[in-house]
Amino acid sequence: MTLASLVGARPSALIHRLSHYLRLTPDEMQAIERMSGPERRLAPGMPLIEQNGPVDSLFVVQHGWLHSSVRLPSGGRQILRFHYTGDLIGTSSIAWSQAAATLTAVSDCIVTPVPKVALGQVFGRGGRIGALLFAVAKAEDVAMADRLTSIGRMDAIQRLSTLILDITARLRATAGGVVDTIELPLTQMDLGDALGLTKVHVNRTFREMEERGMIARNGKRLTILNEAALVSFTGFVDRYVEIATDWLPAAAA
Amino acid sequence: MTLASLVGARPSALIHRLSHYLRLTPDEMQAIERMSGPERRLAPGMPLIEQNGPVDSLFVVQHGWLHSSVRLPSGGRQILRFHYTGDLIGTSSIAWSQAAATLTAVSDCIVTPVPKVALGQVFGRGGRIGALLFAVAKAEDVAMADRLTSIGRMDAIQRLSTLILDITARLRATAGGVVDTIELPLTQMDLGDALGLTKVHVNRTFREMEERGMIARNGKRLTILNEAALVSFTGFVDRYVEIATDWLPAAAA
DNA sequence: CGCGTAGTTGAAGGACTTCAACACGTGTGG
DNA sequence: CCACACGTGTTGAAGTCCTTCAACTACGCG
Numbered sequence: 001m002t003l004a005s006l007v008g009a010r011p012s013a014l015i016h017r018l019s020h021y022l023r024l025t026p027d028e029m030q031a032i033e034r035m036s037g038p039e040r041r042l043a044p045g046m047p048l049i050e051q052n053g054p055v056d057s058l059f060v061v062q063h064g065w066l067h068s069s070v071r072l073p074s075g076g077r078q079i080l081r082f083h084y085t086g087d088l089i090g091t092s093s094i095a096w097s098q099a100a101a102t103l104t105a106v107s108d109c110i111v112t113p114v115p116k117v118a119l120g121q122v123f124g125r126g127g128r129i130g131a132l133l134f135a136v137a138k139a140e141d142v143a144m145a146d147r148l149t150s151i152g153r154m155d156a157i158q159r160l161s162t163l164i165l166d167i168t169a170r171l172r173a174t175a176g177g178v179v180d181t182i183e184l185p186l187t188q189m190d191l192g193d194a195l196g197l198t199k200v201h202v203n204r205t206f207r208e209m210e211e212r213g214m215i216a217r218n219g220k221r222l223t224i225l226n227e228a229a230l231v232s233f234t235g236f237v238d239r240y241v242e243i244a245t246d247w248l249p250a251a252a253a
Numbered sequence: 254m255t256l257a258s259l260v261g262a263r264p265s266a267l268i269h270r271l272s273h274y275l276r277l278t279p280d281e282m283q284a285i286e287r288m289s290g291p292e293r294r295l296a297p298g299m300p301l302i303e304q305n306g307p308v309d310s311l312f313v314v315q316h317g318w319l320h321s322s323v324r325l326p327s328g329g330r331q332i333l334r335f336h337y338t339g340d341l342i343g344t345s346s347i348a349w350s351q352a353a354a355t356l357t358a359v360s361d362c363i364v365t366p367v368p369k370v371a372l373g374q375v376f377g378r379g380g381r382i383g384a385l386l387f388a389v390a391k392a393e394d395v396a397m398a399d400r401l402t403s404i405g406r407m408d409a410i411q412r413l414s415t416l417i418l419d420i421t422a423r424l425r426a427t428a429g430g431v432v433d434t435i436e437l438p439l440t441q442m443d444l445g446d447a448l449g450l451t452k453v454h455v456n457r458t459f460r461e462m463e464e465r466g467m468i469a470r471n472g473k474r475l476t477i478l479n480e481a482a483l484v485s486f487t488g489f490v491d492r493y494v495e496i497a498t499d500w501l502p503a504a505a506a
Numbered sequence: 507c508g509c510g511t512a513g514t515t516g517a518a519g520g521a522c523t524t525c526a527a528c529a530c531g532t533g534t535g536g
Numbered sequence: 537c538c539a540c541a542c543g544t545g546t547t548g549a550a551g552t553c554c555t556t557c558a559a560c561t562a563c564g565c566g
Contacts, residue, residue: 070402073488078402095392095496116500123387124502126379134376134387139348141394148397149323149331152404152449155521187544196405201522203546235326243348247369249377408553440512454554456514 012036013062017086018132021243025251028129031122036060036112042105044185049103055093057113061085064109068101079194081144084170107185128248135243143239151196156205158234159195165236181223265289266315270339271385274496278504281382284375289313289365295358297438302356308346310366314338317362321354332447334397337423360438381501388496396492404449409458412448415487422491434476
């Protein structure tokens, strides 16, 4: 009898994610599995949580990806970040009972709810999981700081480049092998809202990147032609490949 | 014999901060106190941690404030956020052994180091502290998302306004009463680097805000003339006044 | 007193926005 | 089944906000 058969249809993507950084014990896996409720499916464009709406649980992204965004009084929108398979999302509900942002499915998604109390218990029981979740949260934090830097101090080409590199890196993590062509279900308006640009200028920026031979486009497919150049051009760093775990407390016997 | 006399000269500002959200038990206070090493003082402008430098500890801000920033290959700088009394900072060292950002004192500061391993033990022993630290980290996260939104989608006056409101709100937390005049030790270049603007334009924006009767300046002193108007104008939300704690595990008996 | 940093202002230039129009694909109701 | 609406992508022209460059002032400190 496998663990998966005990607790659900498939092992949680969160376990898979954390296992990337740490060899989890069966106890730890079970603790993570037990946090999650039944699966919920989302079609592209569907909202999972609405800004200012009530929330009392988080979610684990089991499949697909989403983004979180904020609407401004002026009518504008800012996309804050993208969430991928294995992410623990909706975490603003941890600090407040109202959602700070809207969560929207980008691709077809499967998510499982994690009641706040269940997360509290994981921290309460001690061990390494809470600490590791903290570390992952801090890594996400630095990734958002990178985006902040990109928007605050880079021009349109660099902004778009960093975002393409970021998305590519994250999608690779689940895809497995090294991919240089990605399927981008985002509209140019989405990209603009993520980069602090207008959709018009995103379009022009795409064109210029093509003309410069940096990328190739084919419908929604996008190919990076010279990744090393893009990386050095933007100073991009993948914040997820590695996380230090030497400081974690010992695993329970 | 008081707790403070047992473990150090003064109770940790981190205890004070967390007590704002939760009534801590003596055990919890002691656990927090024991994390910290000896005090270290910084004069304004002094670096605490250098970007890409080695780091193996975090710090608690016991007094004063700092900012974290990133230098770009192009020579520019982006200030990512400001850190105030009671903050746990340098947390990128949790995920990596190299610092992701530079930490610089803004005012006279006192900080105490927290070895990564000591933090790991706090998580490891379980209870509420780890969970609460996670919640606070997530609140900071939302605050940074607010700044991202500000830089991505607002004009110079709104950006500067949100930053002024943010700093004022945070300084009040330690100052006690409601203050509408703050001492700003930041240069206009600092402000520009925080807002994604040039120092020249920060200057012009200050002037226009004065002309519009939004603020008054006197050297480094800055007075907000109509705070309610600024708040509704920018949609500013103070992310620190309140944090939900209903989901935390029970305190140890 | 001289030097360096910070603040201030003007003039010119540039990156991005705004407005507008059109092409294209897709779904939907008459 | 076609007409039409609608969202998305694309391109041009004009305008604006912010930057860049440059000069000058003010202030603190050796």
